[in-house]
Amino acid sequence: MGYPETAEGFMVESQKNWQQFKKQEFKLKPFEDRDIDIAIDACGVCGSDVHSITGGWGEVPLPLCVGHEVIGRAIKVGKDVTTIKVGDRVGVGAQIGADLTCDNCKADQENYCPNSIDTYGAPYPDGTIAQGGYSSHMRAHEYFTFKIPDNIETSIAAPMLCAGLTTYSPLVRLGAGPGKKVAIVGM
Ligand SMILES: [Zn+2]
Numbered sequence: 762m763g764y765p766e767t768a769e770g771f772m773v774e775s776q777k778n779w780q781q782f783k784k785q786e787f788k789l790k791p792f793e794d795r796d797i798d799i800a801i802d803a804c805g806v807c808g809s810d811v812h813s814i815t816g817g818w819g820e821v822p823l824p825l826c827v828g829h830e831v832i833g834r835a836i837k838v839g840k841d842v843t844t845i846k847v848g849d850r851v852g853v854g855a856q857i858g859a860d861l862t863c864d865n866c867k868a869d870q871e872n873y874c875p876n877s878i879d880t881y882g883a884p885y886p887d888g889t890i891a892q893g894g895y896s897s898h899m900r901a902h903e904y905f906t907f908k909i910p911d912n913i914e915t916s917i918a919a920p921m922l923c924a925g926l927t928t929y930s931p932l933v934r935l936g937a938g939p940g941k942k943v944a945i946v947g948m
C-alpha cells in the first residue's frame with residue numbers, strides 16, 4: 762500500500778525487546794476535513810518514548826512507533842483547515858486529538874480533555890492506533906499542528922514541542938517574568 766493509506770515507521774514489537782526497532786508499515790487514520798498530512802523530516806527523542814516502549818508506564822498497543830516532537834512538511838490539508846497550507850513546515854507535539862467541545866477544551870485545557878488522543882499509542886474513534894514521529898508520515902488535526910517559524914532550525918524546534926512546551930506553558934500561565942523566582946523540576 763503505502764501513503765496515503767499507510768506510513769512506515771520504526772516500531773517496537775515487544776516491551777521485552779524494546780531495543781529492537783523494525784521498519785514497518787502502519788495504517789493512518791481516515792482523512793478528515795481538519796486533518797493535515799505531514800511528510801516527516803525529523804523527530805526529537807523524549808523520555809516518554811523510553812517509558813512507553815520499556816513498559817515503565819504499563820502496557821501499550823504493539824507494534825508501536827513512538828516520537829512526539831515531530832517536524833515535517835504539510836503535503837495535504839483538509840478542506841476546513843485554515844491555519845496551515847501545503848508546503849508549510851509544521852510541528853506536532855505529544856497530543857494529536859481532543860473533542861474540542863468539552864468544558865476543558867473550551868477553557869484552553871485540551872490536555873485535560875476526557876477524549877484526548879495522544880500522538881502515539883492511543884486509539885482514534887474508528888479504532889486506528891495513533892503512531893508517532895519516527896516514521897515517514899503523520900496525519901494530524903490542525904488544532905494540534907503548528908506552523909514553525911522559518912528562523913527556528915528544525916533541530917531546535919523539535920524539542921520545543923514537548924519538553925519546551927511543558928516548561929514554557931506553566932511559566933507563562935503563572936505569570937513568570939523579570940524579578941520572579943522560578944524552579945523547574947524534571948521528572
Ligand atoms: Zn515528550
Ligand SMILES: [Zn+2]
Pocket residue numbers: 859860861862863864865866867871873874875876
Ligand atoms: Zn475536550
